Amino acid sequence: MSREQKILEAAEKLFSERSFDGVGVDAIGKEAGVTGSAIYRHFSNKEEILAVLFDQATDALLVRLGEPADDPRDELVRLVRAHVEFSVTYHRLAAIWAREQRTLTQANQRNILRRQRNYTDRWIEALDRCYPGHPRTDLASTVRALHALITSDATRPPGGKRSPELQTLLTNLALSALDGLVQPAAEAAG
Numbered sequence: 176m177s178r179e180q181k182i183l184e185a186a187e188k189l190f191s192e193r194s195f196d197g198v199g200v201d202a203i204g205k206e207a208g209v210t211g212s213a214i215y216r217h218f219s220n221k222e223e224i225l226a227v228l229f230d231q232a233t234d235a236l237l238v239r240l241g242e243p244a245d246d247p248r249d250e251l252v253r254l255v256r257a258h259v260e261f262s263v264t265y266h267r268l269a270a271i272w273a274r275e276q277r278t279l280t281q282a283n284q285r286n287i288l289r290r291q292r293n294y295t296d297r298w299i300e301a302l303d304r305c306y307p308g309h310p311r312t313d314l315a316s317t318v319r320a321l322h323a324l325i326t327s328d329a330t331r332p333p334g335g336k337r338s339p340e341l342q343t344l345l346t347n348l349a350l351s352a353l354d355g356l357v358q359p360a361a362e363a364a365g
Contacts, residue, residue: 181207181219183231185319186224191267195225195278225275226283234274236261243297247304252350254298255321259345263337269329273322306356314342317356319347 176184185206189198200221201211236353239257244250262269279287298318301313309317325345328337338344 178207178209178213180255182209182214182217183224183227185219187228187267187271190225190228190275195221195271195275220317222279224289225271225281228268228271229276229279229287230290232265232268233287233294234259235268236294236317240294240297243301247301250297251301251305251353254301255325255346255349258322258325259342261348262329262345263342266329266337269326273326273330302353302356305362306353309356321352324352325349 182203186198186203187345189202189206199211199220199312203221203224204211204214207214214224215228218227239260244253276284276287285301295315295318299314302314302317303309304313306314328345330339
């Protein structure tokens with residue numbers, strides 16, 4: 176494993192346990208088996224490490240998806256399952272994704288959001304095809320809510336054993352939550 180990857184893995188572990196603000200470069204170096212100053216040979220600062228971790232999270236999600244399915248319901252199920260699998264398999268990275276996006280500077284946030292936009296747009300398109308009649312803003316809110324539900328277990332404190340059925344549970348919960356979109360919001364409120 177490269178030194179850069181060791182640093183990233185150490186940062187992932189520590190950021191998920193203590194938060195970005197709760198971890199210094201020296202602690203990352205110690206966890207990675209290098210000096211804190213050695214990190215600067217690979218990364219310009221701690222925030223760059225976090226930005227690279229977000230890139231890795233985005234890549235891990237996109238790899239799971241493959242090409243869009245023709246059937247919108249199949250596409251939506253695929254999106255839910257891929258996000259659940261990511262959240263369960265990479266729970267530390269999912270926790271960082273859920274908690275730390277606002278930690279980045281605006282320039283890094285824009286870059287991450289630009290990379291994530293295709294992923295989010297794919298969710299919105301699938302939702303719109305399955306549940307027509309909702310404004311795009313409501314569908315975007317639905318995507319954020321589903322992602323929060325799916326990553327909720329990843330953000331719990333470390334320790335304890337995860338249920339072997341967690342992936343099935345989160346998938347079922349996310350798919351059930353979509354029942355809220357059965358009627359357009361205007362009809363439901365009326």
